[in-house]
Amino acid sequence: MVDAGAFAADARVELLDGELLDMSPQKSAHATAVGLVEEALRGCIPAGCHIRSQKPLALDDRSEPEPDIAVVPGQLRDYARRHPASALLIVEVADSSLPYDQTDKARAYARNGIPEYWILNLRERVLEVCRGAAAQGYRERQSIAAAGQVAPLLAPESSIQVSALLP
Numbered sequence: 001m002v003d004a005g006a007f008a009a010d011a012r013v014e015l016l017d018g019e020l021l022d023m024s025p026q027k028s029a030h031a032t033a034v035g036l037v038e039e040a041l042r043g044c045i046p047a048g049c050h051i052r053s054q055k056p057l058a059l060d061d062r063s064e065p066e067p068d069i070a071v072v073p074g075q076l077r078d079y080a081r082r083h084p085a086s087a088l089l090i091v092e093v094a095d096s097s098l099p100y101d102q103t104d105k106a107r108a109y110a111r112n113g114i115p116e117y118w119i120l121n122l123r124e125r126v127l128e129v130c131r132g133a134a135a136q137g138y139r140e141r142q143s144i145a146a147a148g149q150v151a152p153l154l155a156p157e158s159s160i161q162v163s164a165l166l167p
Helices: 028-042 098-111
Strands: 012-018 020-024 049-053 069-073 088-093 116-121 124-135 137-145
Touching: 028 049, 028 069, 028 088, 088 098, 098 116, 098 124, 098 137
Parallel strands: 088 116
Antiparallel strands: 012 020, 049 069, 069 088, 116 124, 124 137
């Protein structure tokens, strides 16, 4: 549909579980948080991976979400002809989208084997860390306050202060 011109070039839509969803414009706090997360992760991702910011992830035939941040294997040019089908870590910055990110997106990411999913909850100023992907969802969920720290599974020796991710 996108290739056929069914949407304006600047339309913000996302495909999840066969449903096209209209994404609301980003507020300043959301955009700032996305940049802060990207900056923090850039300092700790291992060689052979790169960060994609707000770009499609071709999870399956029914889902092509555009996560705020996805750490994917390989280099940028590896995806010149196709979007990545998986990620090592996905981060969604959530304010108005919080319920959607905690339920529908979490299920889709877990079902497709994304090992780690973070929700930067701007409403409560916490980082929700989901791990242990399974067909029905994530087996492990932890909420980390702004004063806490998190180490991504892909870089367990690294420590990121949650407050450094919050605008």
